Amino acid sequence: MAMMKVMATQGYDGATISGIAKEAGLTSGLVHYHFGSKQEILLHMMALLIAAHTQRLNAALEAAGERRVDQLDAFINAHLAIGATADPEATAAWVSLTAEAVRQPPVGQAWSTALDTLAEHLRPIIDAGQQEGAFKVDKDDIEPAVAAILATIQGYFVLAATNRELIPRGSAAAATRQMARGLLRIQT
Amino acid sequence: MAMMKVMATQGYDGATISGIAKEAGLTSGLVHYHFGSKQEILLHMMALLIAAHTQRLNAALEAAGERRVDQLDAFINAHLAIGATADPEATAAWVSLTAEAVRQPPVGQAWSTALDTLAEHLRPIIDAGQQEGAFKVDKDDIEPAVAAILATIQGYFVLAATNRELIPRGSAAAATRQMARGLLRIQT
Amino acid sequence: MAMMKVMATQGYDGATISGIAKEAGLTSGLVHYHFGSKQEILLHMMALLIAAHTQRLNAALEAAGERRVDQLDAFINAHLAIGATADPEATAAWVSLTAEAVRQPPVGQAWSTALDTLAEHLRPIIDAGQQEGAFKVDKDDIEPAVAAILATIQGYFVLAATNRELIPRGSAAAATRQMARGLLRIQT
Amino acid sequence: MAMMKVMATQGYDGATISGIAKEAGLTSGLVHYHFGSKQEILLHMMALLIAAHTQRLNAALEAAGERRVDQLDAFINAHLAIGATADPEATAAWVSLTAEAVRQPPVGQAWSTALDTLAEHLRPIIDAGQQEGAFKVDKDDIEPAVAAILATIQGYFVLAATNRELIPRGSAAAATRQMARGLLRIQT
DNA sequence: CATGAATGAGCGTTCATTCAT
DNA sequence: AATGAATGAACGCTCATTCAT
Numbered sequence: 001m002a003m004m005k006v007m008a009t010q011g012y013d014g015a016t017i018s019g020i021a022k023e024a025g026l027t028s029g030l031v032h033y034h035f036g037s038k039q040e041i042l043l044h045m046m047a048l049l050i051a052a053h054t055q056r057l058n059a060a061l062e063a064a065g066e067r068r069v070d071q072l073d074a075f076i077n078a079h080l081a082i083g084a085t086a087d088p089e090a091t092a093a094w095v096s097l098t099a100e101a102v103r104q105p106p107v108g109q110a111w112s113t114a115l116d117t118l119a120e121h122l123r124p125i126i127d128a129g130q131q132e133g134a135f136k137v138d139k140d141d142i143e144p145a146v147a148a149i150l151a152t153i154q155g156y157f158v159l160a161a162t163n164r165e166l167i168p169r170g171s172a173a174a175a176t177r178q179m180a181r182g183l184l185r186i187q188t
Numbered sequence: 189m190a191m192m193k194v195m196a197t198q199g200y201d202g203a204t205i206s207g208i209a210k211e212a213g214l215t216s217g218l219v220h221y222h223f224g225s226k227q228e229i230l231l232h233m234m235a236l237l238i239a240a241h242t243q244r245l246n247a248a249l250e251a252a253g254e255r256r257v258d259q260l261d262a263f264i265n266a267h268l269a270i271g272a273t274a275d276p277e278a279t280a281a282w283v284s285l286t287a288e289a290v291r292q293p294p295v296g297q298a299w300s301t302a303l304d305t306l307a308e309h310l311r312p313i314i315d316a317g318q319q320e321g322a323f324k325v326d327k328d329d330i331e332p333a334v335a336a337i338l339a340t341i342q343g344y345f346v347l348a349a350t351n352r353e354l355i356p357r358g359s360a361a362a363a364t365r366q367m368a369r370g371l372l373r374i375q376t
Numbered sequence: 377m378a379m380m381k382v383m384a385t386q387g388y389d390g391a392t393i394s395g396i397a398k399e400a401g402l403t404s405g406l407v408h409y410h411f412g413s414k415q416e417i418l419l420h421m422m423a424l425l426i427a428a429h430t431q432r433l434n435a436a437l438e439a440a441g442e443r444r445v446d447q448l449d450a451f452i453n454a455h456l457a458i459g460a461t462a463d464p465e466a467t468a469a470w471v472s473l474t475a476e477a478v479r480q481p482p483v484g485q486a487w488s489t490a491l492d493t494l495a496e497h498l499r500p501i502i503d504a505g506q507q508e509g510a511f512k513v514d515k516d517d518i519e520p521a522v523a524a525i526l527a528t529i530q531g532y533f534v535l536a537a538t539n540r541e542l543i544p545r546g547s548a549a550a551a552t553r554q555m556a557r558g559l560l561r562i563q564t
Numbered sequence: 565m566a567m568m569k570v571m572a573t574q575g576y577d578g579a580t581i582s583g584i585a586k587e588a589g590l591t592s593g594l595v596h597y598h599f600g601s602k603q604e605i606l607l608h609m610m611a612l613l614i615a616a617h618t619q620r621l622n623a624a625l626e627a628a629g630e631r632r633v634d635q636l637d638a639f640i641n642a643h644l645a646i647g648a649t650a651d652p653e654a655t656a657a658w659v660s661l662t663a664e665a666v667r668q669p670p671v672g673q674a675w676s677t678a679l680d681t682l683a684e685h686l687r688p689i690i691d692a693g694q695q696e697g698a699f700k701v702d703k704d705d706i707e708p709a710v711a712a713i714l715a716t717i718q719g720y721f722v723l724a725a726t727n728r729e730l731i732p733r734g735s736a737a738a739a740t741r742q743m744a745r746g747l748l749r750i751q752t
Numbered sequence: 753c754a755t756g757a758a759t760g761a762g763c764g765t766t767c768a769t770t771c772a773t
Numbered sequence: 774a775a776t777g778a779a780t781g782a783a784c785g786c787t788c789a790t791t792c793a794t
Binding site for chain 3 (some may be wrong): 572573574575576578656659660662663664665666667669672673675676679680683692705707708709710711712714715716717719720721722723725726727728731732735736738739740742743744746747
C-alpha cells in the first residue's frame, strides 16, 4: 500500500493525498475516486495490515503444535521474530497510526478491534495453559498477563520505529518469551 | 503545559498554535514571540515532560534502598504504578509525540535521548544485580533486558492511550515486575 | 427532465452531472455523450420547459374566445392558475435558471428569447384591446403594461419558490387579473 | 461590498473567495479570518443590502404624509423608482441571491425574513386604507394584495437583471402604482 | 451506444508565521 | 511584552470532461 510507505516517513498528516498518489503512480483525483476520504484510506491500510498480520499469526499458531508453551512462543514470534519486526515501513506506519487512533474515533475503534482480536488469540492459550497446569498462575492473573504481553509487543514496535539501536539484533522475541515465562511461571 | 493538553486529544497537527494559545490564555502572536516555531514548542513540552519524569524517577530510585531488585521495582513503579500511568493527558500526548519522533528528525533525536537517559538509569541497576549475583543472567542478556523492560513500559503507555479497558486496573506495574523477574531470573 | 429535478433543490452548480445522470438512471459518461457540456443540458432543459409552457399557453389562448379581456385572463391563468404555479419543481428550477441567465451569456440569451416570446404573445392582445377600445390606455402605455404583467408573473414564481406561505392559496391569478384591469383601465 | 460586485456578474458559485478578495484588495486568507465561511459572507452581504434598503424605505415612508395612497406610492417608489432599480449590481446580486435562497436553508431563512419585513411595512398601509375606506377592497383581499405587490416588485428585479430592454425606461414604478390602484380599487 | 475509471484544474478552508502597532 | 490583523502556501476534496474498453 502506498499510504503505508508515505506514512512510515511522514506520518498521517504529512502523508498528503497527492504524495500517496504519486507514490502509487496515480493522480490525487483518482485516489479520491476510489476512497472518498483520507480517513478511508487509513482505515483501508489498517485493514490490509491487520489482515496480513492475522494470516501470518494463524499460520504460526497452527504450526505450533499442542503444547501451550509452544503456542505462546509462536504468538510472540509471529509478532517480533526476525529483527524486531520484519518490515520497518509497516512498523513505522503502525506507530503513526497509533497516534491517529488517539485522535480519530473511527480509527480508534478499528485499532481497538485489532487489539481485541490479538487478545482473543492469546487469551485461550494462556487460559488453557493455566487450566492444564502448564502455566502456574492464578486465574485472576490471566487478563493482566494478556495485557502485559500485548504491551510488550506494542512497545517493541515503538522502539523499533524510533530507537532501533536500543534493541540488540534479534533479541526482541527471545526476551519477550523469557518475560512471558516469568509472568506465567512456566518452568524451564 | 498547554500544548500537552491540546496534543492529548488532537495530536500534533491537530494542535493549532492558536488553540494552544487559547488553552494557555495567551494569543498566538505571543506564543511565537517566545518559541519561534511550533516544533520548538513541542521540544519544550518534551523537555518539561522528561524533566518532570526524571525528577520523579530519581526520587523513587533514591527511596528504593540498596537491594537491586528493589531498585528495579522502583524503576518500573515510577513509570507504571497507579493505574497504568497516572496522567492520561500526559500519556496520550506522549503517544502522539512518539509519532512525531518518527517524522521530525529533531524530535526523533530528543526522543532517543530521552529513552537513552532512561536506559542509563536502568542499565546500572541490572548490571550491578548481575555482577552481584542477584540477577542470574548472562552479561550478554543485559542489553536485551534493558530494551525489553523499556519496551514493556512504552507499550503500556500505548495501551493506556488507546485501549485502556484492556489493562486490568493497577495490573501494569505488577505484571511488569513479574516479567522482569522472569527475564532476569530473579528468585522469589 | 432529470436536471430540472436536481436543479430544483440544488441549483445549477449543485447539480452535478453524475447526480443528474443518477436521477435519470444513466451514467455520467452517457450524459456527456449526448450533451457535450453541462451548459448544453441546461439549455436543453430550458427548451423543454419553454416548449411545454408555450404549448399550454397556446392551447389556453385558443380556448379563450374573441374577447380581449378573456384572452388576457387566459394568458395570466396559463402562468399562475392553480396555486401560484402548478409544479413546484419547475418553478424552483426556473428561479435557479434565472440566476444562471445573469451569469452565462448563452443562457441569458435563451432566457431573453423566452421572455420575448411571452411578450409577443401578450402584446398583440393588449394592442388589439387598446385599438378596439376595450382597454382604455394610451398607445405609449402598452409596452410598460406588457413589462408589468410579465414582471408580476416572474415575481410570483420567485415568491412561490422562496416564500410560498406569503401567497394565499389560489390568489395569484386572481390578483394579477385584477392588477391588469387597473393597469389597462378595463371597466368591470 | 466586494461580494456584491462579484456576485452581480458571476453568481454565488462563480464568486470565488479569492475573486472577492481581489475585488476588495485583500487576500483570501484575510477574508476567511473575518468571515469564517463563504456562506457567512453571503449572509453579511444580505444584511447590508437589506439594511440599506430598509433605511431608504423608512425614510420614504416618513416623507410620504398621511394619505394611504401616498404611502402606498412611496412604498412602490422606494423599490422601483429611477430606472427599475437604481443599482444594477445590487439588483443582479439580489437575483443571484434568490437562487441561493432556494438551495441554502440559512439563506432561505434570511430571505424569508427580509420579505416578511417588507410585507410588514406594506400590510398596515393597505389595512388602514381599507378600514378608512380609501381602498375599496374586501378584508380577505388584503393578504393577496400584499403578495401581489411584492411579487411585482421582485419580478421587476428579475427583469431588470435579465431583460432590462423589456422595461421602458422609468415605467416600472408608474405601472406598478397603476396596478396597485386596480388591485385595491382606488378611485383616481 | 454505453460504461466508469481517470484526469486535472480549481475550489473553500486552515494555519504557521510575520509584523505594524 | 503583547496583540491580532494579515499573508500565502498547502491541504482535502469536487467535478466537468475525456477516453479506453
